């Protein structure tokens with residue numbers, strides 16, 4: 001069950017989020033990950049200390065060489081840094097991978113508060129990236145910024161998801177991890193209806209990279225020919241297992257255990 005995923009995203013030196021999380025998640029679910037790195041970040045579990053952008057032409061070159069030779073069954077975008085980066089990535093997708101399903105994670109701010117997308121690039125994200133997305137995977141603050149609405153509860157999540165569908169995404173997986181409470185709810189909205197996924201919140205501070213991991217796990221499923229709903233269900237199960245098995249590294253929000261699928265013993269931590 002291979003499935004080739006081309007990921008355009010930023011590097012996280014701490015290994016828990018960004019392109020490192022993406023490669024690990026796709027690999028752990030049996031897919032093949034290729035990458036176009038959009039930026040380097042120097043970060044650990046406490047936060048981001050520096051960002052070095054990659055020149056847009058070099059991002060294009062990475063994408064072109066992968067797509068022309070290896071190809072891709074699904075695409076995933078993460079940190080896109082600024083408007084020229086968004087233009088480069090969207091331009092290559094339109095030219096070389098039309099019709100390949102895109103999981104677009106509209107990364108804006110890291111957990112520690114550091115901006116990963118320049119403020120004036122939010123409009124480009126709406127105009128260029130959203131219409132290309134087979135599924136958009138915002139967290140609550142990202143959904144608020146893109147939809148221009150405030151979200152305080154599940155009804156607000158549903159309204160925001162619908163507003164994002166109207167902006168052109170073909171589906172929206174709105175992640176509810178940021179709403180307080182002992183349950184976590186994610187909504188998958190499509191033009192034909194909304195699916196609701198609910199689980200108990202795992203009490204832990206080790207949630208660095210959950211969003212990147214979820215989006216890449218969905219992309220792996222789509223690349224392997226799964227229907228969107230099934231890809232989301234598997235991706236959520238994988239993220240929960242990886243949170244439950246988190247190794248506890250670092251003084252802040254630590255990484256997940258992306259390798260949880262390699263050792264079925266560790267899946268038992270979920271009680272599954």
Ligand SMILES: Nc1ncnc2c1ncn2[C@@H]1O[C@H](COP(=O)(O)OP(=O)(O)OP(=O)(O)O)[C@@H](O)[C@H]1O
Pocket residue numbers: 017110111138139140175176177178184185186199200201202203204207208209210211212213214236239240243
């Ligand atoms: N403590 C938790 N227990 C169980 N599931 C969680 C927990 N925190 C997040 N999740 C799940 O992880 C996924 C990512 O959600 P979240 O809202 O945290 O994304 P995010 O803010 O984009 O993450 P990040 O910015 O760290 O990459 C969702 O499916 C969410 O339900």
Ligand SMILES: Cc1ncc(CO)c(N)n1
Pocket residue numbers: 009010011012017018019041078079107109110111116208209210211212
């Ligand atoms: C490079 C990168 N992408 C995304 C995130 C969001 O989790 C992060 N912290 N770092």
